[in-house]
Amino acid sequence: MKPTVRTETIERTTRPWGWFETVSEVAGNKIKRIGVNPGQQISLQRHHQRSEHWVVVQGTAHVTLDEKQFELPTGGHCDIALGQVHRIANRTQHLVEIVEVQFGSYLGEDDIERLQDDYGRI
Numbered sequence: 001m002k003p004t005v006r007t008e009t010i011e012r013t014t015r016p017w018g019w020f021e022t023v024s025e026v027a028g029n030k031i032k033r034i035g036v037n038p039g040q041q042i043s044l045q046r047h048h049q050r051s052e053h054w055v056v057v058q059g060t061a062h063v064t065l066d067e068k069q070f071e072l073p074t075g076g077h078c079d080i081a082l083g084q085v086h087r088i089a090n091r092t093q094h095l096v097e098i099v100e101v102q103f104g105s106y107l108g109e110d111d112i113e114r115l116q117d118d119y120g121r122i
Contacts, residue, residue: 016119017042018095030102034088036061041089043117050104050111052080054088059096062089085115 010021017040024031036042044064054063055077063072064087065080072078080086082104090096104111114122 015042016040018090020100023099025107028103028105030107032100032102033057034098034100036088036090036096036098038090038093038095041118042087043112043114043119043121044085044087045112045114046083046085047080047104047111048083048113049106050102051082051084052086052103053101054078054080055099055101057097057099059090059094060092061096061098062091063087064089 010023012019012021018035018037020032020034022030022032041062054061054072056072056074058074060074061072061076063070063078064085065078066085088096088098116122
């Protein structure tokens with residue numbers, strides 16, 4: 001029997017550093033695909049109402065977690081605890097794509113405290 005393929009239209013939201021798409025959202029968790037363009041990075045940030053789990057699905061991501069910085073290759077993953085300072089950067093010439101799973105009582109985009117931002121959004 002041939003498997004059923006489910007397709008749906010997912011809206012892409014552009015940002016100065018790349019884009020994100022919300023794949024799924026239910027009470028308590030949200031799943032997003034995030035693309036970071038070459039040479040770009042998201043703001044250095046933290047969240048007060050959610051934690052996150054990142055999985056790199058394409059490229060090599062440069063990750064900041066509090067004072068630590070490290071590279072995550074395709075297939076690599078990390079956890080971002082509630083309130084932990086974090087950032088993903090793309091220091092390569094190719095798109096970096098991650099899947100982000102958010103967990104928490106509130107998952108709105110306004111639960112971002114920007115500590116440093118290349119695009120003047122503080």
